[in-house]
Amino acid sequence: MKWIKTILCISFLICSPALWSQYKFSGFIDNNTKDNTIYLSLIEDYRKMSGIYPEQIIQKVVPDSTGYFVFTENNLPSQNRIYRIHTENCSEEDKEAIHFNGICLNSKEILFIAKNQDTISLPFTVEEEVFCEVVSTNERSNTFLKVDSIIENMRYAFSSYRSEANRKVNSKKWFRTLQEYGKNQNEPLTELYIYSFLSNKSNNLYTYYLQDLKQNTYYDALLDRLKNKYPDSPYVQQYKTELAADKFSVEITSKESSSYWLWIIIALLILSGLLNVFLFQKLRKHRDSHQLTEKKLTQQERKILDLILQDKTNKEIASLLFLSVSTIKTHINNLYKKIDVESRDEAKTLYKNK
Template sequence: MITENQILFSTETDENGYFEFKGQLLSEKDKLYRIHSNINTIKGLQLVSDNEKSNYHNFIFSNQDTIYFPKSGNNWFSGSQNSNLADKEWGKLKSFEAQLEKNNAQIKNKEAQQQAVNDFAEKVKSYTEKSIKHPLLKLLAFSDIKRNDYNIKNDFEKDEAFYDAVSNSLKNYYGEASYYLQYQDELSKISNVILQQKYAFQRTLNYFLVFLLLVLAVISALQFKRLKLLKPKQNQFGVSNLTLTNQEEKIAKLILEDKANKEIADELFISLSTVKTHIRNLYAKLDVANRHELAAKLKNHPWD
């Protein structure tokens, strides 16, 4: 549906069905326009395009160009003669796309249809990169790809350079005007969806890592507790099966009585160096480092 505020200017046909626009009415740069004629004024400004009739025509034009519509039947504005070079290139692009769509028209399988959509997009992109220079045509190619249910988001992630090239081309030719801004808005929407998905994935990953750390912490705590419970039993088992010499037992008992090395030497009538040697042997057998640890291990030792 066309609204009144979208109309740049209008005229009426003469008695022979002809009309004319003259003067510097449009932009100096190539832009996309539509010429339209009412079929029924009562129903308002409507577009009709089918096998029987057509009441509008889209074209690329600038103030430097001329366009002529020869008189025709129900397909109004058909067979137009436009001097605009970009419009001629657009015709080639549309013919290329129409041939691709014709080849895919008979496909019924859903999986094959999706593959056809992907092939259409890839071939149009390739055609655009190799054969199209004008930024407006690149924008129209993007619009055709997007309209064809192609997954733009996935392709943007894989081939961002293609979409950036279109953006730069539009900005260089039109500046920060409507075509560039509308295209940037489309890219921003795609980028936002990608960022939201990455954020959601990162958040899920963080939750999983926190959960994993908690599980590991619980397992470590239980393992530590288990080892702590087993350690006294292991120590007791080790001490109960410990084999000490007669002299080592005597020295060990005197250590438990808190006797000093010299006192032990005097009581057993041995030299101080011999006492120290026996004590070192006791430390090695019991795997301890000092008297306090030795006393703790031998506290429950079953003496003969």
């Protein structure tokens, strides 16, 4: 029986992931920073991916004389999470002031995806740059670097766009390029990294993100992918809360915009109605005035006015009414005074719509 128990214990030790799973994150830094401390951070707030936040730091090491450093333990989550390795040239006395809001201009950092059993190496590049390459047993570890490369290409392209129309058209193109790349990686954390960039309020693409949020089901689908793959991660609740807040903001803005235009339309209708009433009153007053004026005219003057409106000359009017031209002129002068005009043209204009 003892040998059976021994075999079972050995089998348990061999098969238990909690005992043999161990991460190893190693790399090199250059001679200028090899005396600095290297920090490993577990990022559980994706809005604090870039920067230095003491509450995120889970381990720190000092590189050896060659600049080599290594983090190794057995205390990370078994599922993928977002990590940062960084080094800085800040003194302990200056850190509190310099690291305001996580910003540090004297630091070098790299973000990557990893889990407890991963082995990751951060070698020098061909140009002997640090934190620019990820070699990992986890095929998703280096996707952030690829996203950064796309963003860098986007920024370079934007600098060459001369017109605002060109920028708008290409904003949509780059927006879709980033989203499609994220979906093709089959890694929600990569999509979340892209989302954090696109939905950043200081980003030029933020306006387009809000427009896209109104009609694109992508964001709800991403939430489902996060829930399915990382149900216990803090990213799920953070993303869910942010998404709900942004949707509410978009809805309120749409309602405010709709209300704004509704009030504009109502105001225009009221203004149009008032204008119509004013014009109607003016027209009626004008007609009433004409009617009163016409009543003041003698029968002979009304006949002469009708003939004037028919474009008859003084001589023609005199002939038709069997009067002299001078008598016609006298009648015309009298009716001009009564209808408050000074010429035939004014009389015609006054009565043309009669």
